[in-house]
Amino acid sequence: xxxxxxxxxxxxxxxxxxxxxxxxxxxxxxxxxxxxxxxxxxxxxxxxxxxxxxxxxxxxxxxxxxxxxxxxxxxxxxxxxxxxxxxxxxxxxxxxxxxxxxxxxxxxxxxxxxxxxxxxxxxxxxxxxxxxx
Numbered sequence: 502x503x504x505x506x507x508x509x510x511x512x513x514x515x516x517x518x519x520x521x522x523x524x525x526x527x528x529x530x531x532x533x534x535x536x537x538x539x540x541x542x543x544x545x546x547x548x549x550x551x552x553x554x555x556x557x558x559x560x561x562x563x564x565x566x567x568x569x570x571x572x573x574x575x576x577x578x579x580x581x582x583x584x585x586x587x588x589x590x591x592x593x594x595x596x597x598x599x600x601x602x603x604x605x606x607x608x609x610x611x612x613x614x615x616x617x618x619x620x621x622x623x624x625x626x627x628x629x630x631x632x633x634x
Contacts, residue, residue, distance in 0.1 A: 502534050503567040503629050508560050519558040524584065528552060528595040531568040532580035536601065538570075544607055545578060545599030552595040556586075563587055565629050577601055589632040 506527075514520035533545040558564060565585050572579035577600050584593045 502531055502538065502569070503565065503631070504531065505563055505565045505629060507563055508558065510560060513560055517557075517560055519560060521552070521554060524554065524558055524593050525550065525552045525595070527566060528568070528582035528584065528593065529597060531566055532582040532595065532597045533599060535568050535570050535580045536578055536599065539573070540601070542604045544602045544604065545597075546602050547597060548577075548600050549598045550595060551597070552593060554593050556590065556592045558584060558592045559586075564592065565631065567629075567631055571596070575601070583631075585631065589630075591632075 508519040508523060512519050512523040529547055529550055533547065536543050536545045565587065566583065567585075568580050568582040570578055570580050577598060579596065579598050582595045582597070583591060585591055
């Protein structure tokens with residue numbers, strides 16, 4: 502799972518730098534969505550989250566992020582997430598463990614998966630190149 506984005510001024514910590522909480526939230530959300538690759542109606546409930554901040558993540562500058570599974574079972578999943586600048590310099594990385602929870606266990610009966618989720622689907626996308634591990 503991957504994305505490209507720019508953090509805005511409202512995400513600032515120190516001048517010109519993205520707040521660590523915003524970086525953590527992005528990586529948690531991205532890693533959690535890895536579950537949807539194989540199980541689109543299952544959510545990942547975070548049980549552990551570890552973030553390492555390597556370099557400042559700049560504001561108003563395009564960055565790219567990716568996440569992938571490192572372990573998958575019927576009850577849980579582990580993932581790694583990374584944020585890079587456009588020159589492929591690693592800025593932040595994390596690993597997370599999730600407990601798998603089906604949609605119907607989290608939301609009220611009659612709820613729609615798509616009504617409950619806030620996400621933007623762009624009609625066009627471009628290839629995002631990442632460094633090879």
